[in-house]
Amino acid sequence: MTAAPEDLATITSTTIQHYNERAAEFWQGTRDHDVTQNIGALLRHVRGAPPFHILDFGCGPGRDLATFRALGHTPTGLEGSPALAALARQHGDCTVWEQDFLKLNLPREVFDGIFANASLFHVPSQALPRVLTELQATLKPEGVLFASNPRGDNEEGWNRGRYGAYHDLQSWRAFLEAANFIELEHYYRPAGLPIAQQPWLASVWRKNATPPALRRDTRAGAGLTSGDGRN
Numbered sequence: 001m002t003a004a005p006e007d008l009a010t011i012t013s014t015t016i017q018h019y020n021e022r023a024a025e026f027w028q029g030t031r032d033h034d035v036t037q038n039i040g041a042l043l044r045h046v047r048g049a050p051p052f053h054i055l056d057f058g059c060g061p062g063r064d065l066a067t068f069r070a071l072g073h074t075p076t077g078l079e080g081s082p083a084l085a086a087l088a089r090q091h092g093d094c095t096v097w098e099q100d101f102l103k104l105n106l107p108r109e110v111f112d113g114i115f116a117n118a119s120l121f122h123v124p125s126q127a128l129p130r131v132l133t134e135l136q137a138t139l140k141p142e143g144v145l146f147a148s149n150p151r152g153d154n155e156e157g158w159n160r161g162r163y164g165a166y167h168d169l170q171s172w173r174a175f176l177e178a179a180n181f182i183e184l185e186h187y188y189r190p191a192g193l194p195i196a197q198q199p200w201l202a203s204v205w206r207k208n209a210t211p212p213a214l215r216r217d218t219r220a221g222a223g224l225t226s227g228d229g230r231n
């Protein structure tokens with residue numbers, strides 16, 4: 001079923017409001033979460049010389065902005081909740097853009113990496129192709145996107161006051177590949193547990209700098225994938 005634009009707007013504003021009303025509580029509950037595995041997974045794939053320009057997409061109260069800064073990089077936060085954005089500016093001591101994921105206004109090709117830790121699952125799947133395309137466009141050529149999301153069987157809906165979409169690996173891959181990303185790695189979290197006890201799917205992707213219309217299809221006997229005028 002396709003949601004009307006006003007329904008999508010209600011979904012995002014309700015979810016943002018939920019976080020906004022619990023900003024201090026969210027900070028206390030998550031400030032000590034150890035996501036060094038995820039930060040490492042992003043940074044080890046970024047090419048070129050540091051410091052790297054990193055967009056922390058859905059940065060919350062800024063725990064990871066502070067880490068990126070401590071590592072010598074140049075992070076920028078993006079957050080929809082004004083209360084969380086204020087905390088993020090304080091903790092990250094950096095620029096934090098107050099933007100809704102569904103109304104992004106991003107510069108082209110400025111970031112070496114995007115860190116989307118526990119944020120992209122809040123995008124309704126109907127809007128995900130557009131959001132991923134916008135993230136792709138704000139990465140430099142060959143920039144890297146990290147995403148970690150609670151996984152599921154591709155169900156989506158309300159969960160304790162917040163809207164979430166819970167993709168499995170196959171569905172998540174299809175969205176990312178359609179947005180012209182190349183998979184680098186994926187893993188489940190927390191590390192060291194049986195898969196049934198790993199609710200988080202983390203994945204790392206490189207921006208494919210070649211536009212889809214020019215990509216050569218490597219299947220046997222195939223020509224160019226599209227737009228080559230040789231049907």
Ligand SMILES: C[S@@+](CC[C@H](N)C(=O)[O-])C[C@H]1O[C@@H](n2cnc3c(N)ncnc32)[C@H](O)[C@@H]1O
Binds near residue numbers: 060119122
């Ligand atoms: C689960 S929290 C993750 C926060 C942080 N990345 C972390 O790892 O602790 C999800 C974040 O996404 C933000 N968010 C959710 N929906 C949003 C939307 N439509 N636009 C902007 N921010 C949104 C929330 O305010 C919250 O800060």
